[in-house]
Amino acid sequence: MIFDEFTVKSLIRPVPDFPKPGVVFRDITPVFQSPRALRMVVDSFAQRYVEADFSHIGAMDARGFLLGSVLAYQLNKPLVLFRKAGKLPADVLSESYQTEYGEALLEVHADSLCDGDKVLLLDDLIATGGTLLAAARLIRRMGAELFEAAAIIDLPELGGSQKLQDMHIPTFTLTAFALDDR
Template sequence: MTPKPLQAKTVRDYIRTIPDFPHEGIMFRDVTTLFADARGMRLCVDQLLAPFAGDRFDAVAGLEARGFILGGAVAHQLGTGFVPIRKKGKLPGKTFEQDYALEYGTATVEVHVDALQPGARVLLVDDLLATGGTAKAGIALLERLGAEVIGCAFVVDLPELGGRAALEQMGMPIHTLCSFDGA
């Protein structure tokens, strides 16, 4: 009997869904299972970069925390530096801060004031695009540094939450690898 050929997996196939986390009614899209698989991680990084082939980047910026994992891998692949955009109080040097809205209040992200040179061309990377609040705050910080955000790349899009539309209204090119219905 001839063995059945292996079916190619998509990035979406590596992501598990955990119901009712962190709150009842939430379907949590867990990318740690994607990160744990070498083929899945390679596929993810390659696909995050695909639409930007031929573009020149000076840096990749990643949003805390899973954006650090992806952003570091993408920066390595591009041969560029990596800029972390962190939650308030986590960076040791002088920072710029940006508030953004949450369902239940506000939060703040920061970047070092000397993280980039003016005119730097940057790709913003994160694991998930929901409302777009964190990404919008990250873009605002990068622009405050004088950087040009060339595009944004995300693994998962939750289209019902409107993040893509919010970023596109800012003129941002958005690339996502998969989407899930529901929150």
């Protein structure tokens, strides 16, 4: 299916003052409620990565799991979950990071990657880039490489995609919103 940015972008709901005053949250749940839009998003990522040279898909807690699991299935790649602190049952590696709301901790199972693995990271959006940068540091700590960071949405004014590029992490998004887009 051909990607129609207008259709997908029109379904991404702005939620003012969530989770705190002054923030416009970009809610992707309407995209998942539209089979056509979801297919466009997943097919766009699948077409981009079907012949790409990476070994694993890393999905960010929690909305990145929705994309990562479907894409891992479609591309027949192992899925690595990057979770908020305290959610994984086995030995973990942890990395702290800054969000637009404060400080947080990201964890991954310590045995999920090894030397030579190459990871595509997926999330719903790139804001400040904190979560993806923390995942990149965890990937490198396990001896693996980062292939690319990808998301549905970029919020370029928050600087995350630029921070990723400054760290030599290739970045891809399907669409972008200015902070004042309502």
